[in-house]
Amino acid sequence: MSVLGRISLKPHSVVNLSRAAFSSANNDASKNVVLVDGVRTPFQTSCSGYEKLMAHDLQKMAISGLLKRTGVEHKDIDHVICGTVIQEPKTSNIAREAMLEAGLPDTIPAHTVTLACISSNVAITDAMGMIKSGAVDSVIAGGVETMSDVPLRLSRKLRTRLISMNLKKKNKSITQMLGHMKGIKLKDVIGIEMPAIAEFSTGEVMGHSADRLAAAFNVSRLEQDEYALRSHSLADKATKEGLLSDVLTVKVPGVAEKISTDNTIKHNTLEKLSKLRPAFIKPNGTVTAGNSSTLTDGASACLIMREDKALALGFKPKAYLREFCYVARDPKDQLLLGPSYATAKILDRAGMTKDDIDVWEFHEAFAGQILAVLNALESESFCKNYMGRSEAFGSIPREKFNNWGGSLSLGHPFGATGVRIATMAANRLIHEDGQFALLAACAAGGHAVGQILERYPS
Numbered sequence: 001m002s003v004l005g006r007i008s009l010k011p012h013s014v015v016n017l018s019r020a021a022f023s024s025a026n027n028d029a030s031k032n033v034v035l036v037d038g039v040r041t042p043f044q045t046s047c048s049g050y051e052k053l054m055a056h057d058l059q060k061m062a063i064s065g066l067l068k069r070t071g072v073e074h075k076d077i078d079h080v081i082c083g084t085v086i087q088e089p090k091t092s093n094i095a096r097e098a099m100l101e102a103g104l105p106d107t108i109p110a111h112t113v114t115l116a117c118i119s120s121n122v123a124i125t126d127a128m129g130m131i132k133s134g135a136v137d138s139v140i141a142g143g144v145e146t147m148s149d150v151p152l153r154l155s156r157k158l159r160t161r162l163i164s165m166n167l168k169k170k171n172k173s174i175t176q177m178l179g180h181m182k183g184i185k186l187k188d189v190i191g192i193e194m195p196a197i198a199e200f201s202t203g204e205v206m207g208h209s210a211d212r213l214a215a216a217f218n219v220s221r222l223e224q225d226e227y228a229l230r231s232h233s234l235a236d237k238a239t240k241e242g243l244l245s246d247v248l249t250v251k252v253p254g255v256a257e258k259i260s261t262d263n264t265i266k267h268n269t270l271e272k273l274s275k276l277r278p279a280f281i282k283p284n285g286t287v288t289a290g291n292s293s294t295l296t297d298g299a300s301a302c303l304i305m306r307e308d309k310a311l312a313l314g315f316k317p318k319a320y321l322r323e324f325c326y327v328a329r330d331p332k333d334q335l336l337l338g339p340s341y342a343t344a345k346i347l348d349r350a351g352m353t354k355d356d357i358d359v360w361e362f363h364e365a366f367a368g369q370i371l372a373v374l375n376a377l378e379s380e381s382f383c384k385n386y387m388g389r390s391e392a393f394g395s396i397p398r399e400k401f402n403n404w405g406g407s408l409s410l411g412h413p414f415g416a417t418g419v420r421i422a423t424m425a426a427n428r429l430i431h432e433d434g435q436f437a438l439l440a441a442c443a444a445g446g447h448a449v450g451q452i453l454e455r456y457p458s
Helices: 019-024 053-070 094-101 120-133 156-167 174-180 186-190 206-216 221-241 270-274 307-312 336-349 368-377 380-385 414-431
Strands: 033-040 080-085 110-113 137-145 294-308 319-328 361-362 436-443 447-455
Touching: 033 053, 033 120, 033 307, 033 414, 053 080, 053 094, 053 294, 080 120, 080 186, 094 137, 110 120, 110 336, 120 137, 120 174, 120 294, 120 319, 120 436, 120 447, 137 414, 206 368, 221 368, 221 447, 294 336, 294 414, 307 319, 319 414, 319 436, 336 368, 336 436, 336 447, 361 414, 368 380, 380 436, 414 436, 414 447
Parallel strands: 080 110, 080 137, 361 436
Antiparallel strands: 033 294, 033 319, 137 294, 319 447, 436 447
16 A cells, blocks of 8 residues: 555635735734744754753753743743653653743643644644633743653563562562562563654654655655755854844853854765665665754743733734644654645635745654655645645745754754744744744644744734
8 A cells, every 4th residue: 555545535625815814804912812932942962962951951941041031020921831742750740840940930830731743832822722712811832852861661571560569568578579570580670661752553763754755755865865955054054144043042050161052953065965874764765864853952932922911011022823723644654744734724724825925934854754745735646635625735935945944954852843943933024024924843643733823013
């Protein structure tokens, strides 16, 4: 069966509104939700700049940086929501622990969300829902991930015995303790289980899926390497031009110098990239370490408010948070293809077309994956047969797409990327004098998110 062989068709309908009509239809300041500002720690490759920190340390840095950047008073924050993927058991509600360490009052509730690589997108949209419902007026939404300090587990056989021993507290004699260990072998003692960055339902890591997806949509190795080079070059250019204004300068305990820039950006050439061996499907795969996002540590946070509340407090928001949608596809055949569905769905929901979008920001899990998504949207047969459209969605202008780099170059701390993308889109709208931005990202389980932001009037 083909990589796209199990897709059911659904009816498709479009109601087109002009850009002005969409904006004017959403002009009630008591109902609008705005992004005031967003920040992030510099992203660092795992086991480098933040190797001695835990996830709550990073999230604290992002929240503290946001408080300082915006100057928002503690009394004007109603809730904190943070996303994460690989949770540390001691800080399972990491939003709570991080906000307390950042100095926020313990009277502010906080909760943690998880949806793989779009976890902080969920933090944002949860905040939107709470504000629109009238439950709160302002929320800090963020996300964090560290791959430098992931929880490791003993073998299942050994840990069940140890748990049993702990529960049976009366059995404390040496003989009884040894009795609990009967049948335990050396391999059970030294066996360590690492967190699996793989689909539970299929056992497949994302790199394999990206490789198959690239092949299905005729994305060559050269195209992937060229795209990866583009991402790193644009990120390097944006950094040097000071466009990544969301990046904080942070002081890491035990490190002499402050960290102020991402260390994930590489200065490669096509020749260097072409020499890298396939990382997943060997020997003929096309996905390599050079055209994939790297394991990354980092955190992000943004301030979201009801518009009239923000204005009353003297804030100048950056963008309206307009529409959002989530989609899910088959985690085997279409694990990373969700952004194509989310892109079309969110525009339909808003009554807009791709021509209304000035800024496009997509999460780049792999160069092959992102190019396959773009090819799918340009494919008439795919759009007709799998998305139920009457014609191809069409091409996304590359000159408007991920202009300051993306996850391939800036890095991808799973729980933090969603806020990074939203903040970058808002900043690009201002810098590029655009009105609407569309964000899309894939995530484990075959999920994807689509969001529309509108630049706040100057």
